[in-house]
Amino acid sequence: MPSGEVAPVSTSKGAGLGGIPHKFFYQDEKDDYAVLQFGSPAAVGSGLATYVQEASAAAIKERGAFTLVLSGGSLFKALSPLIGLPGLDLSKWHVFFVDERNVPHSSPDSNFKGADEVLLSKVAIPREQIYAIREHLPVNEAATEYAGQLLRLDEQVLPRNAEGLPVFDVILLGLGPDGHVASLFPNRSQLAATDAWVLPIENSPKPPPERITFSLPVINSAKQIGIVAAGEGKAEIVQRVLEVQSLPGALPAQLVRPTAGSVTWFLDVASAQNLAIHKWESTKDFPRSS
Numbered sequence: 001m002p003s004g005e006v007a008p009v010s011t012s013k014g015a016g017l018g019g020i021p022h023k024f025f026y027q028d029e030k031d032d033y034a035v036l037q038f039g040s041p042a043a044v045g046s047g048l049a050t051y052v053q054e055a056s057a058a059a060i061k062e063r064g065a066f067t068l069v070l071s072g073g074s075l076f077k078a079l080s081p082l083i084g085l086p087g088l089d090l091s092k093w094h095v096f097f098v099d100e101r102n103v104p105h106s107s108p109d110s111n112f113k114g115a116d117e118v119l120l121s122k123v124a125i126p127r128e129q130i131y132a133i134r135e136h137l138p139v140n141e142a143a144t145e146y147a148g149q150l151l152r153l154d155e156q157v158l159p160r161n162a163e164g165l166p167v168f169d170v171i172l173l174g175l176g177p178d179g180h181v182a183s184l185f186p187n188r189s190q191l192a193a194t195d196a197w198v199l200p201i202e203n204s205p206k207p208p209p210e211r212i213t214f215s216l217p218v219i220n221s222a223k224q225i226g227i228v229a230a231g232e233g234k235a236e237i238v239q240r241v242l243e244v245q246s247l248p249g250a251l252p253a254q255l256v257r258p259t260a261g262s263v264t265w266f267l268d269v270a271s272a273q274n275l276a277i278h279k280w281e282s283t284k285d286f287p288r289s290s
């Protein structure tokens with residue numbers, strides 16, 4: 001995440017409607033920090049489906065497998081345009097959860113249940129390639145067990161980088177109103193954890209209290225990270241994360257900085273409404289256009 005008084009460095013203006021996003025880039029060392037603003041939540045979903053479709057085709061061509069990591073909340077519904085999309089080789093897909101609540105799979109709080117009802121039960125991904133939290137374990141053991149599921153996969157499915165960390169093809173993150181991503185909450189010790197792939201959480205500020213979450217180093221090892229935030233309720237936090245420096249004590253979403261991959265934000269007009277880009281474009285005083 002850029003620091004200081006942050007300004008976008010270039011823009012390419014689409015209408016935001018019909019799936020053609022208004023696209024702009026924030027400064028980052030690797031020039032790979034794109035923000036896509038779509039005309040509606042439905043268009044965000046279509047854009048997201050295309051992003052996943054393209055990543056899937058590339059990964060399957062390269063190594064015969066595709067790894068997709070989901071977060072919870074509103075994301076599953078946004079992904080529904082994936083259902084019935086032609087040309088997806090779903091038999092090669094492996095689906096994971098970047099965070100999960102330590103509850104039975106039948107609980108309304110379960111991310112697995114939410115994903116299954118809205119998406120996973122409607123597509124032909126082999127069930128053994130959907131990696132759910134093991135139920136009825138103490139949360140420490142649930143985190144260790146989930147990490148074990150990842151460790152058991154061979155590198156053709158889940159490659160490792162030079163640091164030995166897993167490299168997922170696509171991780172999709174939601175954004176909480178406090179700037180949390182996955183179950184990494186502001187000012188919590190888990191933000192500094194480097195020694196475990198999957199961390200237990202015993203006292204989450206958002207219920208339910210027990211959760212497991214990927215650590216930041218694992219998230220930041222992904223090839224592609226999509227951060228999805230639609231609706232007016234996300235406008236304030238989207239602007240804070242993208243444009244307000246908060247070091248020290250950066251928000252979790254500001255710590256999403258892939259070591260070798262890219263970040264793409266998926267916003268709609270409502271969640272992007274506070275971004276300074278609109279002010280600059282309307283005054284034609286765009287600070288550093290390229």
Ligand SMILES: O=C1O[C@H](COP(=O)(O)O)[C@@H](O)[C@H](O)[C@H]1O
Pocket residue numbers: 071072073074075099100173174175176177181182183206
């Ligand atoms: O608790 C959680 O919240 C975030 C944001 O959810 P949303 O419904 O506001 O999109 C979610 O990304 C995370 O996975 C979940 O556990």
